[in-house]
Amino acid sequence: MPLIPEEPQIHESVPGPRAVPAAGRPAMTPRPVPGPRPAPARSGDPGPRSGPVPGPRPPRPAAGAPAATAQVQLIPAPAEGALGAADEAVDLLLDAGRAPGEVLVLTxxxxxxxxxHELSFGEASYWAQHDAGDDVFYAAADAERAASRPVVVVAVNGGSDAEVARALPAAMARAGALLIVCGDPKRVNALLSAGV
Incomplete structure (x- = not known):
């Protein structure tokens, strides 16, 4: 039968999966072809989110070595937006590879x-989650029982200047590698320079 010019001629040598195997041969399963891999993100590259992107984790100090001071990062936010900024910072930390148990959020x-919500089930249940250390934990800045974690995020969402001035050094002492403070920059900077 002659070919009509509109019909393309298909040769048997054209690679690709076959719908029906040839007689005497098993059907071949198509395999994925490796393609280009996305380039790794570099610091300074703009990401899909706004706000600071946490840097790489610093190496852990050897046993007996003095602890280094945590890096401090300020995220400008009004008092009524500090919780939202803290939540976004936590999301960025988790997206950057931080384990949830490495993050403590203080208000x-x-x-x-x-x-x-968790406190509505009782103090014992609430603090049991803290002690398990396998998820982000949220506490009041003056909660003495909250243990140190590699990253501490502070939402300056209220409180007197005296309360915030006490909370910031306490948060710094709890932060192993990074302290993120979400609040009014003028207020936070004045209190940080006064006491932290």
Whole structure:
């Protein structure tokens, strides 16, 4: 039968999966072809989110070595937006590879909604989650029982200047590698330079 010019001629040598195997041969399963891999993100590259992107984790000090001072990062936010900024910072940290158990979120004003919800089940259950250390934990900045973690995020969402001035050095002492403070830059800088 002659070919019509509109019909393309298909040769048997054209590679690709076959719908029906040839007689005497098993059907071949198509295999994925490796393609280009995305380039790794470099510091300074703009990402899809706004805000600071946490840097790489510093190496852990050897046993007996003096602990280094945590890096301090300020995220400008009004008091009423500090919780939202803290939540976004936590998301960025987790997206950057931080384990949830490495992050502690402290509030200087009203408690974080997660903390308020968990406390409704009782103090014992709430602190058991803290002690397990396998998830982000939310507490009041003056909660003495909150243990140190590699990253501490402070939401300056209220509280007097005296309360915030006490909370910031305490948060710095709890932060192993990184302290992120979300709040009004003028207020935070004045209190940081005064006491931290």
């Amino acid at each position: 200087t004003g009203d408690p974080h909604p997660w903390a308020a």
